[in-house]
Amino acid sequence: MPSLSEAYRAHPVHVQHKHPDLNSLQELPESYTWTHHSHDDHTPAASNESVPVIDLNDPNASKLIHHACITWGAYQVVNHAIPMSLLQDIQWVGETLFSLPCHQKQKAARSPDGADGYGLARISSFFPKLMWSEGFTIVGSPLEHFRQLWPQDYHKYCDIVKRYDEAMKKLVGKLMWLMLDSLGITKEDLKWAGSKGQFKKTCAALQLNSYPTCPDPDRAMGLAAHTDSTLLTILYQNNISGLQVHRKGGGWVTVAPVPEGLVINVGDLLHILSNGLYPSVLHRVLVNRIQQRLSVAYLCGPPPNVEICPHAKLVGPNKPPLYKAVTWNEYLGTKAKHFNKALSNVRLCAPS
Numbered sequence: 001m002p003s004l005s006e007a008y009r010a011h012p013v014h015v016q017h018k019h020p021d022l023n024s025l026q027e028l029p030e031s032y033t034w035t036h037h038s039h040d041d042h043t044p045a046a047s048n049e050s051v052p053v054i055d056l057n058d059p060n061a062s063k064l065i066h067h068a069c070i071t072w073g074a075y076q077v078v079n080h081a082i083p084m085s086l087l088q089d090i091q092w093v094g095e096t097l098f099s100l101p102c103h104q105k106q107k108a109a110r111s112p113d114g115a116d117g118y119g120l121a122r123i124s125s126f127f128p129k130l131m132w133s134e135g136f137t138i139v140g141s142p143l144e145h146f147r148q149l150w151p152q153d154y155h156k157y158c159d160i161v162k163r164y165d166e167a168m169k170k171l172v173g174k175l176m177w178l179m180l181d182s183l184g185i186t187k188e189d190l191k192w193a194g195s196k197g198q199f200k201k202t203c204a205a206l207q208l209n210s211y212p213t214c215p216d217p218d219r220a221m222g223l224a225a226h227t228d229s230t231l232l233t234i235l236y237q238n239n240i241s242g243l244q245v246h247r248k249g250g251g252w253v254t255v256a257p258v259p260e261g262l263v264i265n266v267g268d269l270l271h272i273l274s275n276g277l278y279p280s281v282l283h284r285v286l287v288n289r290i291q292q293r294l295s296v297a298y299l300c301g302p303p304p305n306v307e308i309c310p311h312a313k314l315v316g317p318n319k320p321p322l323y324k325a326v327t328w329n330e331y332l333g334t335k336a337k338h339f340n341k342a343l344s345n346v347r348l349c350a351p352s
């Protein structure tokens, strides 16, 4: 069965891995200076409105989620049944990892044709300037890399990642049905979700992100605007603002952290599956001069051998399929090559 790493073997991503320790810089170097206007697309946000916060115990949750997906391509959830202690544990893994000395982190560096490990965001290769962040990607078991980072007590860290992965998988099952139900797609209609529709065979990557404090945040960029290649992404952010989503015609809007909340992003593969009804959300991260920001993204896609295409129930004589069928690996390869043009690259007919 092809693994996620295969996408990058065919499309290696060359990102400069040696970079200064961001914590030690008193001034923003030229190589990290984005233009003044990069934070501003000149479209003022229409109102103070931001992505909705949805209580998963609300009997109307499915309807609210449907509305959020159509309008924003994102929402936050509370009462998601993930224990706060587990969220704190995974955040602690991130904090501990990113506070290691540079030479130690480099021992677990992501290789150009690899999927996992420490490094700059892989989308860095598409931009002339560097982003004010560092990341660590986990695909499958982190054991080999964690053994390099913490030769004595890597087990402790591996155990937290395993428990987090299991808990996220369960939440994915819940969220996928809340989203698909409102599109009229049932468990019988999506065979690859498994006989009980639990989405147990999904494939995921865990991305730990750190955005150190920045001496000149107005001219820096934490993570440049992108959509995720996933079905959905579940994001835990510590209590520090920085994440913004782009609302069509409405400009950039901050997703303020909510205590115990998780941000859910519609990814490109759900965009394709829903035949464009649930658009994947364009998002970015800004930085600040006061507190380090940490986030943990659970990027979830279908099982490796499954082809995602616009669902038959969302296609008809007046609604042609807008996208061709792709596996996650194929799509990650397309993304590695075309970045934010990947969706249009797999589009069948031009937007009307």
Ligand SMILES: C=C1C[C@]23C[C@@]1(O)CC[C@H]2[C@@]12CCC[C@@](C)(C(=O)O1)[C@H]2[C@@H]3C(=O)O
Binding pocket: 004, 115, 121, 122, 123, 137, 204, 205, 207, 226, 227, 228, 229, 230, 297, 299, 335
């Ligand atoms: C499965 C994956 C999705 C992702 C690339 C990756 O191999 C693991 C990291 C993910 C991430 C996180 C930051 C933004 C992003 C665009 C990137 O460069 O790495 C996403 C990738 C994606 O969703 O395409």
Ligand SMILES: O=C(O)CCC(=O)C(=O)O
Binding pocket: 207, 209, 223, 228, 235, 237, 242, 243, 283, 285, 294, 295, 297
């Ligand atoms: O740090 C964040 O809030 C967003 C991270 C993100 O977009 C990603 O990891 O794909």
Ligand SMILES: [Fe+2]
Binding pocket: 226, 227, 228, 233, 283, 297
């Ligand atoms: Fe993202």
